[in-house]
Amino acid sequence: MTTPHSPAGGVRPAPRTLTRYADGEWHRLHPATPLLKGGIALIAVLGVVIANLRERLIDFFFHTPNYGGDPIDAIYDRGLTGWALLVVAVVILGAIGGFYLSWRMHSFRIGDEAVEVRRGILSRSHRKARLDRIQGINVHRPLFARIFGAAKLEIIVAGHDANVHLEYLGSSLAEDLRRDILRLASGARAAATDAPLDAATPAELARGRRVTISGVVGNRVDEFLKPADLDPDAAPPASVVSMHPGRLAGSLVLSGFTVFLLIVAAAVTAGVLSGRYWILFVILPGMLGAFGFYTRRFGKSLRYSISGTADGVRIGFGLFATSSETLPPGRIHAVEVLQPLLWRPFGWWQIRINTAGHSRQKGAAGESNTTTLPVGSVGDVQKVLPLLLPGIADERRAAVALAGMTREADQSVFANAPRRARWLRPFSWRRTGYTIVDGVAVVRHGAIWRRIVFVPLARLQSVEIEQGPVRRMFDLAEAKLHTVEGPVHPRLSVIATDAALELFDLVSAGAIRWAASDTSHRWNRAVELRGSRSDPATLPTDTAARCSAPCGTGGVGPAPSEPASSVSAGPKNGGER
Amino acid sequence: MTQRLDIAADFKRVSPKYVLVVIVGSLIGGAMFSAAAAVVWLVGHAWWGWIALAMVLVITLVQLIIAPRRARAIGYQLRDDDLLLRRGIMFQRFVAVPYGRMQLVDVTRGPVSRVLGLADLKFVTAAASTNVAIPGLPESDAAELRDRLVELAESRRAGL
Numbered sequence: 001m002t003t004p005h006s007p008a009g010g011v012r013p014a015p016r017t018l019t020r021y022a023d024g025e026w027h028r029l030h031p032a033t034p035l036l037k038g039g040i041a042l043i044a045v046l047g048v049v050i051a052n053l054r055e056r057l058i059d060f061f062f063h064t065p066n067y068g069g070d071p072i073d074a075i076y077d078r079g080l081t082g083w084a085l086l087v088v089a090v091v092i093l094g095a096i097g098g099f100y101l102s103w104r105m106h107s108f109r110i111g112d113e114a115v116e117v118r119r120g121i122l123s124r125s126h127r128k129a130r131l132d133r134i135q136g137i138n139v140h141r142p143l144f145a146r147i148f149g150a151a152k153l154e155i156i157v158a159g160h161d162a163n164v165h166l167e168y169l170g171s172s173l174a175e176d177l178r179r180d181i182l183r184l185a186s187g188a189r190a191a192a193t194d195a196p197l198d199a200a201t202p203a204e205l206a207r208g209r210r211v212t213i214s215g216v217v218g219n220r221v222d223e224f225l226k227p228a229d230l231d232p233d234a235a236p237p238a239s240v241v242s243m244h245p246g247r248l249a250g251s252l253v254l255s256g257f258t259v260f261l262l263i264v265a266a267a268v269t270a271g272v273l274s275g276r277y278w279i280l281f282v283i284l285p286g287m288l289g290a291f292g293f294y295t296r297r298f299g300k301s302l303r304y305s306i307s308g309t310a311d312g313v314r315i316g317f318g319l320f321a322t323s324s325e326t327l328p329p330g331r332i333h334a335v336e337v338l339q340p341l342l343w344r345p346f347g348w349w350q351i352r353i354n355t356a357g358h359s360r361q362k363g364a365a366g367e368s369n370t371t372t373l374p375v376g377s378v379g380d381v382q383k384v385l386p387l388l389l390p391g392i393a394d395e396r397r398a399a400v401a402l403a404g405m406t407r408e409a410d411q412s413v414f415a416n417a418p419r420r421a422r423w424l425r426p427f428s429w430r431r432t433g434y435t436i437v438d439g440v441a442v443v444r445h446g447a448i449w450r451r452i453v454f455v456p457l458a459r460l461q462s463v464e465i466e467q468g469p470v471r472r473m474f475d476l477a478e479a480k481l482h483t484v485e486g487p488v489h490p491r492l493s494v495i496a497t498d499a500a501l502e503l504f505d506l507v508s509a510g511a512i513r514w515a516a517s518d519t520s521h522r523w524n525r526a527v528e529l530r531g532s533r534s535d536p537a538t539l540p541t542d543t544a545a546r547c548s549a550p551c552g553t554g555g556v557g558p559a560p561s562e563p564a565s566s567v568s569a570g571p572k573n574g575g576e577r
Numbered sequence: 578m579t580q581r582l583d584i585a586a587d588f589k590r591v592s593p594k595y596v597l598v599v600i601v602g603s604l605i606g607g608a609m610f611s612a613a614a615a616v617v618w619l620v621g622h623a624w625w626g627w628i629a630l631a632m633v634l635v636i637t638l639v640q641l642i643i644a645p646r647r648a649r650a651i652g653y654q655l656r657d658d659d660l661l662l663r664r665g666i667m668f669q670r671f672v673a674v675p676y677g678r679m680q681l682v683d684v685t686r687g688p689v690s691r692v693l694g695l696a697d698l699k700f701v702t703a704a705a706s707t708n709v710a711i712p713g714l715p716e717s718d719a720a721e722l723r724d725r726l727v728e729l730a731e732s733r734r735a736g737l
Contacts, residue, residue, distance in 0.1 A: 158703070356703060461704035462674040467582040469667055475580045482704035497580045504584070508673035512658040515677055516733070 021173065022180035024111040026118070030168045033106070034099035036145050037167065108166055110177070112184055115155055117164055129157045129164045131185035132522060135357030136312075137178045138325040141171065146322070153177055156325075158356035158484075182311035182328060187522030239305030239316075240383040241376055247348065248301050251375035252294055254342040261290055301374045308387040311523075315372060330520020331355055334481075335372075335388045335454040336488040337381055337404065344450075349381045349405065350374060353388065354486025370487050378405050389454055392438040400437055404444045404452035414444055420474050421494040432494050434479075434503060439514040441481060441507055443490045453490040455481050457510040458518035465500045479503055582669050586661060588652025594693045595651075595713025599644040601689045607637030653711050658733060660700060660726070662709050674709050677733035678702045682723045686716070698722055 021027050035042065050057070075084045098121075106119040116128040136156040145151060151174035152167035169177065252258075264283070271279040299319040306315050309326070316324035334354040343349070351373035358370075373384050385401055386394060402409040414433035421429040427447035434443045441460070443453045460481055467477040477500035481490040495503065610633040618626020643666065652663040659675040683699040690696060690712075696719035700709040714722065 461678045461702040462672055462707040462709065464670060464672045464707075465582060466668065466670045468669075472581065477582050480706065482702070482706045484703045485705060497582055500582065501584065504671060504673065508659055508661075508675070511673075512675045512677075512733075515675060 021177055022110040022184065024109065026107045026109045028103065028107050029166060030150050030170055030173075031103065032148055032150060033103055033168045036148060036150055110181060110184070115164055115181060117166065127164055129155055129162075131181065132187070133157055134181070134185050134328065135331045135355055136325055136327045137181060138323060139174045139178055140323045141318075141321060143320045146171075146320075151175075155181065156355075156357035163357065178326060179311070182326060183524075185328065185522075186311060186524035239307050240387065241304075241306055241373065241380045243301060243304040243374070245302060247346075247375055247377075248298060250346065251343065251348055251350075252297055254340075254346075256340065257290075257293070259342075304374060306373065306384055306387065308390075313372075313387045327355065328520075329390060329523040330459070330518065331357075332388055332456070333459045333483040334456075334486065334488040334490055335385070336490075337385075337401065337452040337454075339405075339450040341448045343375075347377055348375050349378065351376070351381060351384055351388070352487045354483050354488045356484045378402070381405065385454075389440060389456070391456060391458075392440050396437050400435060400442050401452065404442070405450075414442075415499060417476070417492075417494045418496045421476055421496075423474060424470070424476065425494050429494060432492055434492055434495075436506055436510060439510060441490070441510070443481065443492055445492060453488055455483060455490050456514070457507065458514035458520070459483070460507065460511045463504060463507045463511065465504045467497065467500075481507065582671065584661070584663070584671055586654050586656075588654050588661075588663055590649060591651050591653075591711065591713035592693075592695055592715050592718075593648070594695060596645050596648045597693060598687070598689045598695065598713060599648055600641060603637055603640040603644060607633060607640070611637070648713065651712065655725070655729075660709065662711065672707065672709050674700060674702060674707060675733065676726065676729040678707075679726060679730035682726050684719050684723050696720075700726065 030036070075081060101121055102119075105121055105124075107117075109116045112131075114128045114130050115134075116126065118124065118126045134155055135158055138152075138154040138156060140152045140154060141150070142152070145168055149171045150168035151171045152165065153169055153174045155164040155166070157163055166174075166177070264286070268279055268283050300317055302317075302319050303322070304315075304317040306313065308314075312326050312328040312331070314324060314326050316322065332353050332355060336352045338350045338352060339348065340350075350371065352370050353372050354370065372388065373380065376384065382398055382401060385397060389397060392400075399410065400413050403411055403413045413435050415435060416431075416433035417425070417429045419429075421432065425432060425447075428445060431447060431450065432445045434441060436442070436457075439457050441455045441457055443451075443455070445451055445453075460483060462482045464480045464482065465477050466480070471477055471494070475497050476494050477497045479492040479495050479500050483490065492500075492503075611630060614626055614630035614633050617623050618630055646666050650664060650666045650669075654661045656673075658677075659673050662670075662672045662674075664670045679700060680703055681701045683701060684696050685699070686696045694716050695713050696716045697710060697712040698714055698719050700707070700711075702709075711722075
């Protein structure tokens with residue numbers, strides 16, 4: 001597979017909007033990369049050496065009496081000092097040479113079609129990732145690298161261990177590169193982007209101008225104090241949700257882990273009361289670990305931010321080591337709004353997503369990157385959902401989400417399980433239902449863990465209905481929507497048989513139609529296409545096939561001509577091309 | 578009151594010879610479990626061993642009796658834009674997979690299948706839970722279906 005790449009020819013974006021690193025030529029990483037990669041190890045080795053030679057160094061400087069008997073004495077006594085120094089020098093030079101060589105041999109190239117990385121001295125590896133297959137880009141800054149103003153850029157691709165890592169890059173360069181890669185991946189050409197054209201200029205200037213010591217230090221401080229996700233260019237990112245420390249602490253205290261801790265504490269108390277004091281010593285390390293767990297999660301989520309950009313959703317978090325991930329449009333396969341029982345009195349919700357690729361870095365709250373909103377109110381959820389599900393009309397999405405979250409809202413949106421389902425799901429049958437809005441299947445289920453799951457049909461993999469003997473007795477069935485691996489499992493454990501058949505037809509037809517009209521893998525081109533459309537009413541509207549007449553949301557949308565017959569009115573004949 | 582889950586479609590059945598594969602599989606499974614139960618009973622001197630053995634035998638017998646129906650219950654249909662699969666009698670299962678979601682098609686032959694000239698076809702998507710497998714196709718049909726599916730997927734590809 002070769003790129004039909006020609007640096008000179010072809011249509012490419014105006015050069016000044018791209019950094020010089022995205023010009024389709026090979027470039028090297030940050031010169032301090034080996035130091036940063038082996039940073040902690042290097043310090044550790046130095047520490048060990050110094051600790052071991054402490055006596056020797058004191059002796060060297062202060063001429064204290066010599067007790068003798070260690071290898072260094074032996075070398076000294078036999079007059080091998082010169083040889084020893086030579087060996088040390090060779091080792092050090094070899095290490096430096098090795099590091100230098102590995103840095104020289106490690107290079108990357110960003111072209112119009114793909115991102116490539118070459119690395120390795122003896123065994124070379126060459127990895128090439130197609131730009132239109134990018135699932136997300138993560139800029140991660142570990143504490144050590146942050147001090148030196150460096151960052152890791154991780155390009156997330158579907159597949160096990162398939163991600164492309166560029167570590168390390170200059171901090172602002174990483175941000176610029178992310179923007180450039182996303183712009184190239186979006187299929188945008190020339191002036192088609194709505195990012196500011198002069199965006200690169202300050203960064204370019206910053207690199208170009210003569211660096212003074214105070215300037216460097218000032219930059220470092222600036223970068224350090226900057227929230228994880230606010231880079232100076234690509235301005236929109238003002239987080240739509242602010243993470244309230246009290247709520248964050250509360251959500252951690254009221255987590256399943258706390259319940260586990262309380263059970264352990266009860267067991268320990270019982271043990272101590274019966275005179276087995278040794279239990280305290282056994283449990284002590286665990287307690288310290290638990291404390292660490294809480295503080296780590298708290299610290300990570302504290303500077304959480306989420307915002308929408310032209311190139312997707314940006315999620316940033318982290319206090320010391322920061323991380324900021326961009327998910328381009330059309331990479332989210334399922335969205336779940338979840339509420340554990342303990343959060344219910346406070347009205348807190350969490351949002352998790354399924355994506356095809358996964359970052360190696362841990363996400364907010366120390367959880368995997370699939371947790372998009374660690375904790376938030378109903379209002380926060382309503383602010384985040386538009387970013388994750390841009391395909392649905394705002395009023396309809398808000399109405400469906402509200403109906404899913406609060407009992408007071410209009411419940412007619414969801415086609416719920418029939419009353420006979422109470423024999424199988426005594427608590428949750430009332431909440432088990434689904435609806436289809438604007439090409440997104442919405443499934444609601446669960447009583448203890450309340451869940452509302454959104455599945456964009458364009459990215460649904462397959463749909464399944466199932467009926468065992470027990471469900472057959474009650475004239476019920478089970479339905480599952482299959483998406484890529486992740487924490488979200490959209491399923492309806494009870495649904496009337498005829499409703500299941502209807503869902504099967506609607507969803508399987510919708511999956512085909514919406515995928516055919518989906519252009520999100522080249523999202524800026526899609527914008528161009530959509531921009532050429534005359535009026536918004538021709539946008540595909542299969543308003544909740546479930547909610548024809550009685551449904552409140554059907555009428556809210558931008559004049560859907562005939563919601564009841566919407567099953568047949570797909571994007572194909574809805575004026576897509 | 579009771580209503581069977583059913584989709585009115587013109588399902589293609591798998592080869593009638595597939596019944597033999599099911600029967601051989603049931604017999605082998607039954608023999609292995611019977612042996613285990615017999616060891617527990619006779620060597621391990623566990624009093625419940627004979628109950629386990631009886632249950633294994635009954636289950637094997639039931640499996641043998643329903644084998645023809647199980648094989649007949651497997652059906653598939655190539656619709657315009659997706660593959661529809663039906664399986665099971667007691668636990669009925671219907672799956673629809675759009676062709677465009679195909680990641681790869683697997684054709685495998687077990688030892689018994691190979692003797693009978695049969696092959697199993699598996700349709701793999703990005704979702705592990707999809708699990709669409711059509712067992713017991715005549716080898717030539719399986720190859721033909723594989724090529725047809727790849728061709729269909731190619732014309733309806735959806736990015737991932």
